[in-house]
Amino acid sequence: MSTTIVIADDHAVVREGIRGLLRIDPGFTVLAEAENGETAILMVREHRPDVLLLDLMMPGMGDAAEAMIGLIRKASPETHIMILTSSDDDRLAFKAIEAGAHSFLLKSMRGEHLLNAIHAAGKGTPTLHPLVAQRLLNSIRNPQPRQFEDLTARELEVLRCLAEGGSNAKIAAELNITEKTVKAHLGSIMSKLDLTDRTQAVALAWRAGLMKQ
CATH class of the missing domain: 1.10.10.10 (Winged helix-like DNA-binding domain superfamily/Winged helix DNA-binding domain)
Structure with missing residues (x-):
């Protein structure tokens, strides 16, 4: 069964790059794209994808990112929210996870690792970028x-x-x-x-x- 995906990123070239990468694997189906948080919520509510690839650095997100994640979860509780962003700020990562994001990845990661993470997300398994995971452990210890x-x-x-x-x-x-x-x-x-x-x-x-x- 194909893993359905919605891509939310304000940069068209990034969305095109992700879509191109996902075409490599026939197990993925991109249902829609969004260029801001509000559209992301609408697309998730309409399509109820297995996975949402969400960039937290989109205009209008900022301090509203936590609320946005909460609204996305309410719109489609079964959707796996995978943060894919360029920022490795600890507070951003921790707040996103606390708000209900399932996975947190950085755009600097290799394409093959992203594909593996999305496959895992489709099965309900979360993935944290190694840097984020290490810092999370350090903050606990x-x-x-x-x-x-x-x-x-x-x-x-x-x-x-x-x-x-x-x-x-x-x-x-x-x-x-x-x-x-x-x-x-x-x-x-x-x-x-x-x-x-x-x-x-x-x-x-x-x-x-x-x-x-």
């Missing part, structure tokens, strides 16, 4: 201090490196990112934690026990 809940996984890494005495250059080398990116992360960290300088950030990290993780 090592829950971060409450004051750092708004920081992304990368920002936490930057903060830990900073607390260990790392300069921007050293942090960039250790995390394999540019110094410009390090500065951007540090700016975001300072803003989220309402701090004014690096010394305060280091003191807070040590005081909260962040380095014990």
Whole structure:
């Protein structure tokens, strides 16, 4: 039996690419496409596909992504919601899963792995991208201090490196990112934690026990 699919992504070229990939496997049937969240809900309600490939980065989604997933589940409870997005932001992944998404994958993955994941979804088996799965396990094993809940996984890494005495250059080398990116992360960290300088950030990290993780 063919696995029926609806593709929801605001980029036409991405939808065409996914559709082309799915044509490789005769076990898949694409029923419809959507370029925004509202259309995705309508298409799911109309077609009740086995699998919905949903990009959370579409215009109009943002903070409404969780509500959107809830509406999709209500429209077709039997549909397997597979998030396929370019963002590996932990909070985005965790909130999507908490809202009812069954699988979470990144667009950077190989095509064959996506096909395997969709086959599994058609049988009711969820799939998490290895990076997301690892971070989810880490968050369970090592829950971060409450004051750092708004920081992304990368920002936490930057903060830990900073607390260990790392300069921007050293942090960039250790995390394999540019110094410009390090500065951007540090700016975001300072803003989220309402701090004014690096010394305060280091003191807070040590005081909260962040380095014990």
